Amino acid sequence: MSFEERKPSWISRLFRKALVGIYRRHGWRAHGVVPEPRKFVLIAAPHTSNWDFVYFLGLTDELGIRPHFMAKSSLFRWPWKNFMLDMGGVPVDRSSSKNYVQQMVDEFQRRTEFMLTIAPEGTRDTVKAWKTGFYHIAVGAGVPLVVGMMDYPSKSGGLGPAIWPTGDYKADMAKVAEIYAKVTPKHPAKGMTAVLAKDEE
Known part of the structure; x- marks a missing residue:
């Protein structure tokens, strides 16, 4: 059974419902x-706070989408496997001869619907450069980049316009910035x- 056909467990549904409830109580839209x-x-x-995850989950729920995320394959073992899949996790085999970029490109080709969430900073701390794997995945899969936004002063967020990668990283990141x-x-x-800085993968 594919992820799209999965029915999340009651634990996963309860966990998601609780986080979405926090999002709503805090007045986000x-x-x-x-x-x-x-x-x-x-x-x-x-990505500057742990609260980003809660509000991001609430925003995507309100928009009616279930984005996916990458995680190392070792996390998809009992007892966490079903929970990780229910939350949208996609296992990445670090020991594979294919790098994670190619593995995600293959996922895009395999699925009819796939919204892959990536935090290019990779940490909540200040970074000097984004990791560029997200960009290479979009180029390789022939899909656009979509900016996920959260504005804390207005308690609002959502999705920006689709940006089709041209191969000119700096020019495309200027649009993102x-x-x-x-x-x-x-x-x-x-x-x-760090949005305009380029880091080698």
């Missing part, structure tokens, strides 16, 4: 239109200083 077809790389940035300049993260000092 979603905006934006989900691109069609629903196959894209969703950029989750800037322009969108992110309109939102304020929970900790602005850790914001978007």
Whole structure:
């Protein structure tokens, strides 16, 4: 049974419901239109707080989408396997001859709907450069980049417009930076200083 056909366990549904409940009680609201077809790389940035996960989950629930995320294959073992799959996890085999970029490109080709969430910073701390794997996945899969946004002062967030990668990383990231300049993260000092910097994968 594929992820799209899975029925999440009651534990997973309860966990998601609890987090979405927190999102709603805190007064957040979603905006934006989900691109069609629903196959894209969703950029989750800037990631400056653990609260980002809670509000991101609530925003995507309100928008009616269930994004996926990558995780090392060792996490998809008992007793966590079903929970990880229910939450949208996609196992990545680090021992495989294929690197994780190619594994995700293959996932895009295999699925009819796939919204892959990636936090290019890789940490909540300030970083000097984004890791560029998210960009290479989008290029390899022939799918757009979609900016995920959370503006803490207005308690709103959602999805920005689809940006089709041209192969010119710096020019494409300038478009991403322009969108992110309109939102304020929970900790602005850790914001978007690294968006135009390029890190080698």
